[in-house]
Amino acid sequence: MRLWLKVSLVSLIVATAAVSACSLIMLTGSGRSNLDLAVQNTLTDQQVRAASWSTAMDDQIDRQYSDTAKRSLARYLIGKFADENTILLAGDDVIYNCTTIEPDRYLPISGTSQQYVIVEIDGSSILIAGSLETIEDTDYQLYAVRDITSVFTGIEEMAHRFALINLAAVVLTGAILMALVRLVLKPIDTLSRNAQSIADGIYDRRIPVRESDEVGNLADSFNRMAEAVEIRVRELRDEADRRTLLMSALTHELKTPMTGISGNAQTLLGTKMTEEEKEDSLLRIDAECKRIERLSQKMMQLIVLRQNGELTLQPASVQKLLDGIAASCAEQIRQRGLTLQVECDRDVLPMEADLLTSLLLNLIDNAGKASSPGGTIELRAHGNVISVTDHGKGIPKEELDKITQPFYMVDKSRARKAGGIGLGLALADEIARLHHAGLEFESEPGTGTIAKVVFYEDV
Amino acid sequence: MRMFETRWNFLYVVLAVLVLFSLFAIPKIAVTTLERTRGQIVTVESNET
Numbered sequence: 146m147r148l149w150l151k152v153s154l155v156s157l158i159v160a161t162a163a164v165s166a167c168s169l170i171m172l173t174g175s176g177r178s179n180l181d182l183a184v185q186n187t188l189t190d191q192q193v194r195a196a197s198w199s200t201a202m203d204d205q206i207d208r209q210y211s212d213t214a215k216r217s218l219a220r221y222l223i224g225k226f227a228d229e230n231t232i233l234l235a236g237d238d239v240i241y242n243c244t245t246i247e248p249d250r251y252l253p254i255s256g257t258s259q260q261y262v263i264v265e266i267d268g269s270s271i272l273i274a275g276s277l278e279t280i281e282d283t284d285y286q287l288y289a290v291r292d293i294t295s296v297f298t299g300i301e302e303m304a305h306r307f308a309l310i311n312l313a314a315v316v317l318t319g320a321i322l323m324a325l326v327r328l329v330l331k332p333i334d335t336l337s338r339n340a341q342s343i344a345d346g347i348y349d350r351r352i353p354v355r356e357s358d359e360v361g362n363l364a365d366s367f368n369r370m371a372e373a374v375e376i377r378v379r380e381l382r383d384e385a386d387r388r389t390l391l392m393s394a395l396t397h398e399l400k401t402p403m404t405g406i407s408g409n410a411q412t413l414l415g416t417k418m419t420e421e422e423k424e425d426s427l428l429r430i431d432a433e434c435k436r437i438e439r440l441s442q443k444m445m446q447l448i449v450l451r452q453n454g455e456l457t458l459q460p461a462s463v464q465k466l467l468d469g470i471a472a473s474c475a476e477q478i479r480q481r482g483l484t485l486q487v488e489c490d491r492d493v494l495p496m497e498a499d500l501l502t503s504l505l506l507n508l509i510d511n512a513g514k515a516s517s518p519g520g521t522i523e524l525r526a527h528g529n530v531i532s533v534t535d536h537g538k539g540i541p542k543e544e545l546d547k548i549t550q551p552f553y554m555v556d557k558s559r560a561r562k563a564g565g566i567g568l569g570l571a572l573a574d575e576i577a578r579l580h581h582a583g584l585e586f587e588s589e590p591g592t593g594t595i596a597k598v599v600f601y602e603d604v
Numbered sequence: 605m606r607m608f609e610t611r612w613n614f615l616y617v618v619l620a621v622l623v624l625f626s627l628f629a630i631p632k633i634a635v636t637t638l639e640r641t642r643g644q645i646v647t648v649e650s651n652e653t
Contacts, residue, residue, distance in 0.1 A: 172634035304631030
């Protein structure tokens with residue numbers, strides 16, 4: 146059963162029970178008060194008539210009157226005060242009775258107090274009220290009779306009307322409740338469907354938040370959770386893609402030296418060679434083995450860097466860092482016939498000095514490979530940016546986004562000849578990320594390249 | 605789960621019973637309450653009227 150139906154049904158049951166209880170209280174209360182009113186009126190009427198008649202009798206009766214004369218006087222006087230519903234008896238003798246009712250059968254009066262009874266005669270509810278009046282040693286019973294069937298039928302009619310009203314109220318309230326509850330709980334329904342979508346792998350679904358109530362808050366929390374899940378899933382997918390790419394690239398990169406080693410080994414085993422040729426083959430095998438060794442070292446560094454979520458960065462002098470780097474690569478720069486210019490207007494930066502040195506040496510190495518002898522490489526630290534500029538052959542624009550991917554090389558044959566394995570910029574990118582920085586490249590083919598390490602946090 | 609579902613369906617029965625009660629039982633109770641006064645002889649104290 147759906148939630149909105151459960152809530153509607155429970156509310157409807159409570160409402161129906163409340164309305165039924167109220168109806169019952171109202172009906173019984175109303176019936177009782179109508180009956181009390183009818184009884185009260187009849188008692189008052191009977192009392193007034195009895196008082197008037199007995200006063201007149203007292204005034205006019207004489208002790209000398211015979212019983213017949215006394216009864217004639219009583220009949221005469223009651224005729225003056227009675228209506229068609231008044232009955233006067235003297236013992237068993239009927240003195241005055243315009244009705245067909247024998248009241249003493251239903252209400253034999255005893256004592257001097259007024260009495261009444263409600264009886265059913267021929268399907269009608271009849272109220273009989275009476276009192277005993279004693280005049281000159283004779284007991285008279287004076288009755289007032291009223292047909293109060295309307296009180297009973299009135300209540301019955303009212304009860305049936307109430308029942309129909311209740312039924313209509315239940316139907317109407319039920320319809321309104323269901324519509325309202327469904328409307329109120331609609332966001333939960335949407336929430337449920339969207340949760341189902343996320344469970345099915347559709348992560349971009351969001352719930353429109355229109356209200357600021359509990360349901361709105363829930364929808365908002367759900368949206369934030371869905372966004373977090375979407376980001377996490379995207380990260381995991383990206384990571385899985387990167388790993389697959391890395392594995393395929395690594396396999397490919399291993400294949401080249403392995404082919405070289407295998408080819409040279411087969412030549413050594415299967416061909417008669419001179420000592421010089423053998424030495425040449427062995428040197429080639431050695432070179433390929435060293436290449437595999439470098440590859441494995443760089444891969445290990447890359448894996449370790451990627452596994453490190455955070456580095457402990459210490460503020461250190463940028464000038465000192467750049468001077469150290471210039472000293473480290475001085476020989477290499479000299480051998481390539483290049484010049485390194487260092488400029489620094491930044492005092493300190495939070496860094497892991499060894500890793501940042503490795504990053505910048507990598508950029509300088511790349512700049513050196515791209516430059517022609519006699520060229521200049523500029524190493525600058527300005528604001529939150531450390532840049533390495535060369536005036537070499539540059540990188541095509543369409544390649545700029547890919548150069549930090551592992552094993553990506555703009556000019557593979559040339560890079561391999563220079564001993565490159567395509568992991569330098571991937572490592573540099575990881576080191577930059579651990580410094581809360583990013584690598585940015587600006588390049589024009591034929592003009593040169595600026596490689597920037599941009600520190601994103603205001604340091 | 606099916607047992608809980610059956611339990612919730614019991615609400616329909618409760619609602620039906622309540623509606624039938626309000627349709628038939630309440631008028632009957634109201635009339636019966638009044639009819640109970642029939643046949644009883646009531647003596648009225650003098651200060652009542």
